[in-house]
Amino acid sequence: MTEQELAFTQDELDEIERIKAKFPTNKAATLRVLWVAQEKYGHVKPEVQNLVADTLDLPRSHVHGVASFYTQYYKEETGTYVLDVCTCLSCQVCGGYDILHHLEDELGIKAGETTEDGMFTIQEVECLGACGYAPMLQVTNGVYANNLTKEKVDKLIENLRKGKKPEFESMVMRQNEKRKKELSQ
Template sequence: MAELSFTEEELQEIERIKAKFPTVKAATLRVLWVAQNKYGHVEPEVQSLVAETLDLPKSHVAGVASFYTQYYKEKKGKFVLDVCTCLSCQLCGGYDILHHLEEKLDIEAGETTDDGLFTVNEVECLGACGYAPMLQLTNDVYVNNLTKEKVDTLIENLKNGKKPEFESMAMPELEKRNQAASE
């Protein structure tokens, strides 16, 4: 693997992050995000870069990275689809959505498509039970009230370079009522 490094701009961002915290250790989470955004993961080599940049023990950075599931400890697809299968999502079709994605992308949960575009994960509660079934796209946008058709549209849009923007978490019926009441 080529030697990893941060750009001058990234190092300046890291200095701004460090300045916000009382200790360098406290900046570890945020600097791991900088690294993951750059490399797409925080494999051991990336963790070492973070440790060296912050002048912290590698064991500390590895411990933080391994504790949080949002840090990818291995290469993932460009788009990571974290499908919630907790109770609320299960009851509303979370497993149906997961299995639809597996079939559509021809992979199992935890795998990445051959083209490197998509990784599908089955995850525990993402804290949006009232909008089930739902998924989170690469630790970012939630996509709520999923249907197979909505998932198909999402996949096609992502393939065409169109990421969804923040999606209102209000239920469609509530949105319609609120809009009608404001007119």
């Protein structure tokens, strides 16, 4: 999609206006508007970042800086499910790399790659703040799968192929749902 083909719908622009109204400046709304863009396009590649910058009337360099700083914003197209495997110290000690390598073997891809069918992308990430549940991973910026074993990973993949996510939600997912509810009021 070219930059000229990218656009927010009127409903999305209305949502962006509601977001902007909650902040003292458009700059302060950048994170939330990037979420709106990522929810729409599945990523925030440079042309999507430019759309956000233009919509907020901000320098493109500012939006690029924000998007590139946070790993939760996908700078490339990803699979339907992004599996963020934590390999920080707690997860590492509890088998985080074993889980990562098992996923790579099962899906036939390496960290940073997407399966040919476009269903899965694997990412190796730093701490997701759930050390007590190690080893763990996050599914597409939301649902956590924790206390993982190879068997649990196999079941997770099988369920995701059927469109069924794990039930344990992360704080990020709850915050996103709360934000959507607030914005719809």
